[in-house]
Amino acid sequence: MKPTPELIAGLESRFEHAVIAFVDDDGYPLSVATGFRADPDRGVVILNTVAGEDVQPPEGERVNVVFSHIRPQPGIGYDERRYVSLWGPLQAIEGKLELAPDRAQGWDEQEMSFFEFSERGVPQARKYLDQLSEETGREVRPKLSFGWLFLRATRLPFLTATFVPVLLGIAVAAWKDGFNWWLALLTVIGGASVHLGLNVANDVFDTRSGADEANVNPTQFSGGSRVILYGLLSMRQMTLLSFAFYAIGIGIGIGLAAASGWGLLWVGVAGALISVFYTAPPLQLVHRGLGEICVLLGFGPIMALGAYYVQTGSYDLEPLLASIPVGILIALILYLNEVPDRPADAKAGKRTLPVRFSKKAVIRGYVGAVVVTFGLIAVFAITGLIVRPTIIALAAAPLALPVIRALRESYESPYALMPAMGRNIQLHLATGVLLILGYVIALVADGVLDDPPSLLT
Numbered sequence: 001m002k003p004t005p006e007l008i009a010g011l012e013s014r015f016e017h018a019v020i021a022f023v024d025d026d027g028y029p030l031s032v033a034t035g036f037r038a039d040p041d042r043g044v045v046i047l048n049t050v051a052g053e054d055v056q057p058p059e060g061e062r063v064n065v066v067f068s069h070i071r072p073q074p075g076i077g078y079d080e081r082r083y084v085s086l087w088g089p090l091q092a093i094e095g096k097l098e099l100a101p102d103r104a105q106g107w108d109e110q111e112m113s114f115f116e117f118s119e120r121g122v123p124q125a126r127k128y129l130d131q132l133s134e135e136t137g138r139e140v141r142p143k144l145s146f147g148w149l150f151l152r153a154t155r156l157p158f159l160t161a162t163f164v165p166v167l168l169g170i171a172v173a174a175w176k177d178g179f180n181w182w183l184a185l186l187t188v189i190g191g192a193s194v195h196l197g198l199n200v201a202n203d204v205f206d207t208r209s210g211a212d213e214a215n216v217n218p219t220q221f222s223g224g225s226r227v228i229l230y231g232l233l234s235m236r237q238m239t240l241l242s243f244a245f246y247a248i249g250i251g252i253g254i255g256l257a258a259a260s261g262w263g264l265l266w267v268g269v270a271g272a273l274i275s276v277f278y279t280a281p282p283l284q285l286v287h288r289g290l291g292e293i294c295v296l297l298g299f300g301p302i303m304a305l306g307a308y309y310v311q312t313g314s315y316d317l318e319p320l321l322a323s324i325p326v327g328i329l330i331a332l333i334l335y336l337n338e339v340p341d342r343p344a345d346a347k348a349g350k351r352t353l354p355v356r357f358s359k360k361a362v363i364r365g366y367v368g369a370v371v372v373t374f375g376l377i378a379v380f381a382i383t384g385l386i387v388r389p390t391i392i393a394l395a396a397a398p399l400a401l402p403v404i405r406a407l408r409e410s411y412e413s414p415y416a417l418m419p420a421m422g423r424n425i426q427l428h429l430a431t432g433v434l435l436i437l438g439y440v441i442a443l444v445a446d447g448v449l450d451d452p453p454s455l456l457t
Helices: 005-009 114-120 122-136 146-154 155-175 181-209 234-258 264-279 292-311 317-337 342-348 360-381 390-408 418-450
Strands: 018-021 028-033 038-039 042-048 060-071 078-092 096-099 103-108
Touching: 005 038, 018 360, 146 155, 146 181, 146 234, 155 181, 155 292, 155 317, 155 360, 155 418, 181 234, 181 264, 181 292, 234 264, 234 292, 264 292, 317 360, 317 390, 317 418, 360 390, 360 418, 390 418
Parallel strands: none
Antiparallel strands: 018 028, 018 060, 038 042, 042 096, 060 078, 078 096, 078 103
16 A cells, blocks of 8 residues: 555554565665654654664665564553554665655554464465465475364364264164164264265355355354465365265165165265365355255264264164254354354355344344253153153253353454354253263163153163
8 A cells, every 4th residue: 555644644643653664785685773753744654774784774675673662561462553664765864874665564453363463374375385486496385284284174173972872872772772882983984974074065165156265254163274276285185175074974875774774875875065165166055045054954863863873773853952052052152153254155145044044033043052952851751752862961051151142242353252262162062962861861861761751761
C-alpha cells in the first residue's frame, strides 16, 4: 500500500524502535538500529546516522525501514505487537538520513490476530519458495518429520469419532449375542481406515474448491490439515494416501461381510458413499447443506449398526437407538467447528448451518441438540430400550455448559472459541465412553449375579 501522511505522522507515537535493512556493496543483507522522527508535511522520515557501526546504509539506494512496538508481559510473553515496514530511497541531508517511502506494509495484533496474519502470508511464502527452487535448481519446501506429518495430514486425533460408535456397537452386540475379538479388531481398523481416507479426501477437495485457501482463520480443530496449502505434501501424494486408506477400509469391509454376512454391505456401501461424496463432486453433500446430517448418520448409526452386524450377523433396533445420541454429538463437533469457518465456507459455496443461519439461531440449535441428546439417553434408558446403566451418560451433560457460554461470548473470535471446541470433543467422548461403560456394567452384572436387579440390565 502507499504510505499516507497519517501513517507517517503516527510513527513516533506508535513505535519506539526502528531498524534499517539493506544490502551492502558486497551483496550481504544487513540490519542496523536507528533513531527517527517523522516529517508528515514533507512525507519523509528522518533517520539518525548509524553511530558506532562500520557499515552505513547506501545513500540513494532503496532500503527497508521497520518500525516496531512490543510490550513484554513477564511470565506470560508479549502483547501489543505491531510493526510497519516502509520502503523507499535513502538520502543523506545535513548529517541525517531521509527516507522518502513509496510503499508500506504493516500489522497490528489489535486489528488482526497473529495467526490470521501468518495465514494471509502463505501465498507469498509459497511464491518465494517456488522462486528459490527455480534459482537453486532443486525443490525447496517446508518439511516435517514423518510422524508429525502423518499426524497432521490424517488428523489422527479425530479418530475418536470412529472409535466411539464402533465400540458402542460392539458393546451392544456383546450384551445381546456374544463377542469375537478378531472381528472387533478388524472392525475398528476398517472403520478407522475409511475415516482417515475421508479426512485426507476432504483436504484434497477443499483445496481444489478454494475453501482452504479462503480460510485465513484455521484452528487446531477447524480449517483442515492444510498440508497441501503449506506445500508439505502435494495434491497427488494426498490423493494417493486417501486411495490407500479407502482401499484398506473397503478391503477389510468386504472380508468382514464374507465372514459375518453380506447384509453388512447395506451399511458399508452407504457409509462409503457418504464418506466419498461428502466433499467430492458431483454430489458434494456438504455444499448442498447436508454435511451435518451425513456426519450424524455416518459416525453414529451406520458405524454402530455395522459393528453390531459384524458380531451378530443381523441388525437390531438397540444399537441404532444407542448410537443416535453419539451421532448428534459428533455432528455438534462439526457444527461448532464450522462457526469460525463461516466466511471461507460461504465463499467456497459450502452451505453449512452456521453459514445459512444467524448467530442466535446457531446457538439455539446447539442448545436444542444437546437437550435432545441427553433427553433421548434418559428416555431410552428408563424405558429399557437400551440397558438402564447407560443413564450414567447424563453425567457428561455439564460439559456442554462452557461450550454454550463460549458460543455466546466468542462467536466472532475463532481463536477464543478453541477451548470450547476442545471441550465439545470431550463432551462427545465422555458421553460415548459412559454409554459403553453402561453396557459393560450390564454385562458384568449379568455374569456375576444370578438374578441382577432391573436397574443393572
